[in-house]
Amino acid sequence: MSSESAALRPVSLRRDGDRLVIAWNDGFTGAIPFQKLRDACPCAGCNEKRQEPPDPFKVLTDAELRAGPPVPVAMPSRGAYAYQIVWNDGHETGIFRLELLRQLCEPM
Numbered sequence: 411m412s413s414e415s416a417a418l419r420p421v422s423l424r425r426d427g428d429r430l431v432i433a434w435n436d437g438f439t440g441a442i443p444f445q446k447l448r449d450a451c452p453c454a455g456c457n458e459k460r461q462e463p464p465d466p467f468k469v470l471t472d473a474e475l476r477a478g479p480p481v482p483v484a485m486p487s488r489g490a491y492a493y494q495i496v497w498n499d500g501h502e503t504g505i506f507r508l509e510l511l512r513q514l515c516e517p518m
């Protein structure tokens with residue numbers, strides 16, 4: 411076995427209500443609520459937003475209003491170590507590395 415095949419990776423991903431359930435190759439299965447997943451989006455735009463002070467008068471964008479709560483609509487893999495997540499409001503610049511997904515996983 412090469413060191414790469416020993417690396418942590420998902421063996422299955424599925425939707426369970428409003429969360430993503432990931433089974434890992436080490437036998438651990440964890441769940442990530444979609445809102446938590448979206449809040450952790452590592453893209454530059456979201457990183458910038460997180461650094462701004464909270465705005466009590468924040469207005470939802472049209473896309474946010476139309477789409478409702480965040481739900482991933484597609485999760486294509488990006489190389490061997492990451493997934494891109496496409497959201498129901500059209501946001502798709504977040505590339506989630508496997509280590510990040512693993513950190514976000516909550517025991518079920």
Ligand SMILES: [Zn+2]
Pocket residue numbers: 451452453454455456457501503504
């Ligand atoms: Zn983002």
